[in-house]
Amino acid sequence: MKKDVKHLGDYWDSIANIYNDAVTISLDEFHYGPLVPGDSVLKLLPSELNGKRCLEVGAGAGQNSIYLAKNGASCIATDISDKQLEYGRIISDEENVDVEFKCASMEELNLEEYGEFDLIHSSYAITFSPCPQDVISHLSKMLKPGGTLLISTGHPLFTGEWLELDGEDGLFLTNYFEPEPDVRLDDDENERVRSNFYPISEMADWMFNAGLVIERIQEPKPLAIERMSPAQIKNNVPYSSKGWCEYYPQLKNVPALVIFKCRKL
Ligand SMILES: C[S@@+](CC[C@H](N)C(=O)[O-])C[C@H]1O[C@@H](n2cnc3c(N)ncnc32)[C@H](O)[C@@H]1O
Known part of the structure; x- marks a missing residue:
C-alpha cells in the first residue's frame, strides 16, 4: 500500500x-462513537479479554x-499523530495501566x-485513510484465525443535509451511492484532510474481500441525552462533546455511525 x-x-x-479538550471519552467503558452506548450495552467485544492481544x-x-x-488485555495503540498519542501516554500513566503507544499510519x-x-479495533478513524479497503485487507492479515476485527465508522446517511420542510425536520440526501465527504480546509481554503463515506454494502465488500466473515452490523441509536444534565452526559455517555450534543435531534433519527464486527476464518 503506497500512499x-x-x-x-x-x-x-x-x-x-482541540480534539482532546472538546471530547469526553470514558475509560471505564469501550466506546464506539458520538453519543451511542458503549460495549456494556452493545456487547460486540469478545467475552474474555484477559490475556488477549489487541x-x-x-x-x-x-x-x-x-x-x-484495565481488563487484562495486552494492548498496542497506534495513530498517525504522536501528539494524539501523547494524551494517551499521560492518561494511561494516571490510570496505572500498561498500553504500548506507537506512532504509525x-x-x-x-x-x-x-x-x-x-x-x-478502530473507532471513527478508518475512513480518514485515502484507501480504507487496503487498510482492512492489511489488518485482516494481522489477525489470528478466529480473531475479531471491530470497526466503527461514519454512516453514509449522516452525510445528508438536515432540513425543515412544512414544519417537519428530515434528511435531504442527494446521492446515497456517492456520499459527500467531510473535507477540512485551512484558512486559505486548501484541503487538509478528508473523511470519505461509503455505502454500507461497499464497506461490507471490503471485509468480504479481506477474507472476513461479518458477524454483526450495528447502527446504534444515541443514548437519550435530552433527559440528562451536562454532568450526567459526561458520566454516562461513553463518548460525548458539546458539538455532537447539538446534533442530537438529527442523531435520534439518522445513524451517525455503523459498526462492523468481523471474524477471520
Ligand atoms: C476522529 S479521531 C478518533 C480517535 C479515537 N479513535 C477516538 O475514538 O477518540 C481520528 C483519529 O485517526 C487518526 N488518523 C487519521 N488518519 C490516520 C492514518 N492514515 N493512519 C493512522 N491514524 C490516522 C487521527 O490522528 C485521529 O487520532
Whole structure:
C-alpha cells in the first residue's frame, strides 16, 4: 500500500489539543462513537479479554486500549499523530495501566514482531485513510484465525443535509451511492484532510474481500441525552462533546455511525 499520508499526521498533530479538550471519552467503558452506548450495552467485544492481544488503529488517545488493558488485555495503540498519542501516554500513566503507544499510519503498519492479534479495533478513524479497503485487507492479515476485527465508522446517511420542510425536520440526501465527504480546509481554503463515506454494502465488500466473515452490523441509536444534565452526559455517555450534543435531534433519527464486527476464518 503506497500512499503518502505524512501531511495527514501534521493535520492531526495540529488539532490534538482541540480534539482532546472538546471530547469526553470514558475509560471505564469501550466506546464506539458520538453519543451511542458503549460495549456494556452493545456487547460486540469478545467475552474474555484477559490475556488477549489487541491492536487499536487511529487510536487518538487510545481510551479503548486503556479500557481493554484495565481488563487484562495486552494492548498496542497506534495513530498517525504522536501528539494524539501523547494524551494517551499521560492518561494511561494516571490510570496505572500498561498500553504500548506507537506512532504509525494505518497504511504502513508493520508489526510483524508482535505476531498475530486476537482483536483489532478502530473507532471513527478508518475512513480518514485515502484507501480504507487496503487498510482492512492489511489488518485482516494481522489477525489470528478466529480473531475479531471491530470497526466503527461514519454512516453514509449522516452525510445528508438536515432540513425543515412544512414544519417537519428530515434528511435531504442527494446521492446515497456517492456520499459527500467531510473535507477540512485551512484558512486559505486548501484541503487538509478528508473523511470519505461509503455505502454500507461497499464497506461490507471490503471485509468480504479481506477474507472476513461479518458477524454483526450495528447502527446504534444515541443514548437519550435530552433527559440528562451536562454532568450526567459526561458520566454516562461513553463518548460525548458539546458539538455532537447539538446534533442530537438529527442523531435520534439518522445513524451517525455503523459498526462492523468481523471474524477471520
Ligand atoms: C476522529 S479521531 C478518533 C480517535 C479515537 N479513535 C477516538 O475514538 O477518540 C481520528 C483519529 O485517526 C487518526 N488518523 C487519521 N488518519 C490516520 C492514518 N492514515 N493512519 C493512522 N491514524 C490516522 C487521527 O490522528 C485521529 O487520532
